[in-house]
Structure formats: structure tokens, C-alpha cells
Amino acid sequence: MSFQKNQILMVEIADMTSEGEGVGKLDGFPFFVKDTVIGDRAQIRVTRVKKNYAYGRLEKVLTPSPFRVEPVCAFHRQCGGCQIQAMSYERQLRFKQSRIRNNLIRIGGFSQELVDRVSEPIVGMEEPFHYRNKAQYPVGVDKNGKPVAGFYAGRTHSIIANTDCALGAPENQEILEMILNWMEENHVPAYREDTGEGLIRHALIRRGFRSGQIMVCLVINQRADGRKAGEYLPGQRGLIDALAGIPGMTSISVCFNPRRTNVIMGQETALLWGKETIEDIIRVRDVEKNFEEIGREISFDISPLSFYQVNPEQMEKLYSLALDYAALKGDETVWDLYCGIGTISLFLAGEAGQVCGVEVTPQAVRDARRNCGKNGIGNACFFEGRAEEVLPEKYEREGISANVIVVDPPRKGCDSPCLETMLKMKPERIVYVSCDSATLARDLKVLCEGGYELERVRGVDLFPMTVHTETVVLIQRK
Numbered sequence: 001m002s003f004q005k006n007q008i009l010m011v012e013i014a015d016m017t018s019e020g021e022g023v024g025k026l027d028g029f030p031f032f033v034k035d036t037v038i039g040d041r042a043q044i045r046v047t048r049v050k051k052n053y054a055y056g057r058l059e060k061v062l063t064p065s066p067f068r069v070e071p072v073c074a075f076h077r078q079c080g081g082c083q084i085q086a087m088s089y090e091r092q093l094r095f096k097q098s099r100i101r102n103n104l105i106r107i108g109g110f111s112q113e114l115v116d117r118v119s120e121p122i123v124g125m126e127e128p129f130h131y132r133n134k135a136q137y138p139v140g141v142d143k144n145g146k147p148v149a150g151f152y153a154g155r156t157h158s159i160i161a162n163t164d165c166a167l168g169a170p171e172n173q174e175i176l177e178m179i180l181n182w183m184e185e186n187h188v189p190a191y192r193e194d195t196g197e198g199l200i201r202h203a204l205i206r207r208g209f210r211s212g213q214i215m216v217c218l219v220i221n222q223r224a225d226g227r228k229a230g231e232y233l234p235g236q237r238g239l240i241d242a243l244a245g246i247p248g249m250t251s252i253s254v255c256f257n258p259r260r261t262n263v264i265m266g267q268e269t270a271l272l273w274g275k276e277t278i279e280d281i282i283r284v285r286d287v288e289k290n291f292e293e294i295g296r297e298i299s300f301d302i303s304p305l306s307f308y309q310v311n312p313e314q315m316e317k318l319y320s321l322a323l324d325y326a327a328l329k330g331d332e333t334v335w336d337l338y339c340g341i342g343t344i345s346l347f348l349a350g351e352a353g354q355v356c357g358v359e360v361t362p363q364a365v366r367d368a369r370r371n372c373g374k375n376g377i378g379n380a381c382f383f384e385g386r387a388e389e390v391l392p393e394k395y396e397r398e399g400i401s402a403n404v405i406v407v408d409p410p411r412k413g414c415d416s417p418c419l420e421t422m423l424k425m426k427p428e429r430i431v432y433v434s435c436d437s438a439t440l441a442r443d444l445k446v447l448c449e450g451g452y453e454l455e456r457v458r459g460v461d462l463f464p465m466t467v468h469t470e471t472v473v474l475i476q477r478k
């Protein structure tokens with residue numbers, strides 16, 4: 001049977017891709033349909049037919065899935081940020097857990113029996129909305145030329161106004177309105193992705209959920225040089241006066257990004273008002289006692305360009321699990337690769353002999369060192385550079401060793417020189433924290449073929465309503 005574009009069909013959604021699209025089959029031929037939920041019977045319009053599969057657009061849900069819920073955000077279909085908001089949170093967690101499992105089996109080559117034996121139930125949230133401590137709103141203009149902030153509609157250059165994101169802090173709205181008003185009053189042009197003209201690209205808002213401190217960083221289409229007086233924006237004073245009046249406002253800066261790219265942040269920032277960083281506090285939790293707080297806390301200074309997990313509540317659970325998996329007795333040397341501002345490193349330092357962090361972003365390394373001093377921690381040090389370069393070099397030249405290695409790489413996982421050196425260093429345990437279970441599984445395969453055994457696996461949902469999840473894994477040397 002052959003299918004054609006624009007054909008109207010009826011499909012049962014039986015599965016979901018890792019991007020959150022529903023999958024339904026007709027005569028064995030798979031259709032990918034965004035916005036459907038596993039269990040839906042849906043009417044779709046065929047949008048694209050390939051040799052072995054096709055895409056469809058959801059026209060109408062004929063029989064809703066038992067897992068379908070009323071989405072809280074009116075824009076959830078257009079925005080694409082919350083790919084699975086129409087699915088019950090319980091079902092989302094099951095979906096994430098089974099994806100971790102499948103990747104470990106299919107990509108990692110581990111047996112089903114082993115994966116099921118070592119897996120612990122995924123850690124979800126009780127209130128899975130408004131959890132993000134960081135928001136990056138693209139700024140543009142609407143049809144009438146009025147400045148708006150919101151999100152890019154699909155794969156287009158046009159911005160749909162929405163400052164009331166279901167994942168963000170509700171207080172962001174006020175800040176965004178101030179920025180938009182200032183733009184209008186001072187005729188500040190918004191950046192246009194299609195022409196590369198205009199000034200204001202994005203508004204980054206970050207807040208310390210425990211400290212209440214707020215950071216605003218405007219990403220602008222301008223070079224860092226040539227503005228000695230520090231006047232980066234038209235009517236800068238007025239904007240600062242307005243924003244500085246918001247309770248908790250701590251840092252106002254600009255970030256220079258003159259490049260034609262969809263990468264949001266540039267490489268350099270300049271402070272307009274307040275401090276370079278905001279502070280936040282992270283508390284260690286007791287994994288055995290349902291993640292109760294145990295009283296130990298660490299405070300962190302965070303720069304605009306440093307990575308910091310977006311979900312503070314789940315982040316505490318994730319790092320507490322990593323600490324638990326590391327099972328430290330007090331005299332170990334621990335390497336924390338991809339350490340960012342030293343969040344996991346400083347958690348570990350409280351229970352280890354010595355912690356060494358490696359991180360590529362200079363601002364984050366500076367934050368990490370400062371955070372060490374800020375918390376009176378004397379047994380941690382940080383190296384700037386790529387993990388796949390710093391680790392082999394230190395190993396070959398200085399013969400460094402480790403009892404435990406913790407890694408927390410970006411989605412692409414660890415590069416092979418990094419994995420190879422880890423194997424040569426022969427640590428007792430490796431704790432792998434991952435935001436992509438596919439690359440996690442790929443790397444675990446290498447490590448386990450090199451003499452390690454899969455011991456514990458647990459998902460932690462840091463990104464409810466989206467398809468993403470974090471996973472913590474413990475592997476032990478045979």
C-alpha cells in the first residue's frame with residue numbers, strides 16, 4: 001500500500017520516539033506524528049512520505065489515550081519546548097525509565113536481566129511545573145513592529161509572544177515586560193535572525209531558588225570592543241533603574257554575541273549593575289530517607305556563562321545520588337570531569353581526601369575556585385581545559401591517579417581519549433552522570449569492556465514535560 005501527501009488517515013499510536021513524537025503503524029508502515037500520546041487513536045494528515053516511514057500532522061484525536069491530560073500551556077504545540085506536556089506525568093516517567101533501559105540494552109549491549117536487576121526507580125517531582133531557575137527568551141517584534149519575547153515558532157524565524165512559560169518562574173513576566181517597555185520607549189531594535197540586523201537577541205533570567213537572587217543578562221548583537229564608557233544600550237540608565245527595583249535583583253549584564261548563529265550566548269559579558277554573579281545554595285539530601293535534607297549545604301556563585309542545572313530541587317537529588325554512588329570513606333582521590341562551577345566536586349569534597357575538577361569554560365573554572373574558598377573547602381582543585389586533553393596529559397606526565405572518577409559530560413558524552421585514560425587510571429568506581437542515555441550507553445559499553453561492571457542505574461527527572469532526563473550510573477572495577 002502506498003501513501004500520499006495530504007492523505008487523511010486513522011492511526012493508533014503505539015509507541016513514542018526519543019524526541020516525543022507518537023508512532024503509529026498502518027500495514028506495518030510507521031508514521032511519526034507530533035503531539036500525539038501513546039494510546040491515542042488519531043486522525044492525521046500525511047505531511048511527508050519517505051521510503052520506509054512517513055510523517056503526519058495530528059488533525060483530531062478520535063479516542064484519547066488514557067494517558068492524555070489537558071495541557072496547562074496554550075502554546076504547547078507550537079513552542080516545542082514541552083514535547084510531552086499532553087501526557088500524564090506518571091506516564092512521562094515510565095517513558096523516560098524505559099528509554100534508559102532500552103538504550104542500555106540496545107546501545108550498551110547489557111543483558112535485560114542485568115539492567116533490570118541494577119535499575120532503581122526513576123526519581124520524579126511532586127510538582128512538575130515552574131521548576132526552571134533559568135530562562136532564555138528570544139526577543140523579536142510582532143506584526144505591528146512591537147517588541148515581544150517568547151519562543152521561536154517551530155523551525156521559523158518568527159517569535160510568538162509568551163512570557164508566561166509553564167516551566168519558568170512566574171515572576172519572569174514582570175522582568176520581561178520591563179525590558180520590552182524599555183525597548184519600545186527607546187526604539188531599541190530587536191535582533192532579526194533572518195537578516196542579522198537589530199540589537200537585542202535574548203533575555204537570560206536566572207534566579208537562585210534558595211537565595212532569591214536574580215540575574216538578568218541581555219544578549220546583544222554587538223562586539224565587545226569599542227564601548228569604553230560602558231554605555232552598551234540606548235537609554236541604559238532607565239533600564240537599569242527599572243530592573244534594579246525588583247526585589248532580589250543582584251546582577252544585570254550584557255553578553256556580546258555578534259555572530260550569525262543560533263547559539264544563544266556569546267563568549268564575553270560586561271556588567272551593567274550589581275555583581276558579576278548570583279549566589280545559590282544546594283543542600284545534600286539523604287538518598288536512603290526519601291531525599292530528606294541532612295543539614296549540609298554548599299553555596300555557589302554563578303556567572304552568566306557558567307553551566308548550572310536548571311532544576312534546583314531535582315539537582316539536589318541528582319548530586320546526592322552521585323555522592324551516594326561514589327560511596328566515599330574519607331581518604332579517596334576523586335576526579336570530577338566536566339565539573340562546571342564545582343557543584344558535584346564540592347559535594348564530594350566533604351567526604352573525600354582530595355577532589356580534582358576539570359572544566360573547559362574559563363568563567364566556570366573561576367566560579368569553581370571561588371566557590372571552594374567561599375565554603376572553606378581546602379581539598380579541591382580545578383583545571384581548565386578539555387577533559388579529553390587534560391586527563392591524558394596529566395596521566396602521561398604526572399602519573400595522576402584516582403580512587404573514584406565522576407563524569408558529567410554534555411549530551412555528546414565523553415571523547416575516547418578521556419575514556420581510555422579513565423581505564424588506564426583504574427579507579428575502583430566510576431560514577432557517570434548523564435543527560436543523554438544514548439551516549440551514556442555507548443560510553444558504558446567501552447568502560448565495561450575495559451574491566452568494569454554495571455552496578456547501579458537510576459534516572460532523575462530534571463526536565464518534566466520534556467523528553468529529557470538525567471541518569472546516574474555506578475560501575476565498579478572487576
Ligand code: SAH
Pocket residue numbers: 307308309337338339340341342343344358359360361364385386387388408409410
Ligand atoms: N557537573 C556540572 C556541569 C555539568 S554540564 C554540574 O552539574 O553543574 C557539563 C559541563 O561540561 C559544562 O560546564 C561544560 O562547560 C563542560 N564541558 C563541555 N565539554 C567539555 C570538555 N570537552 N571538557 C571539559 N568540560 C567540558
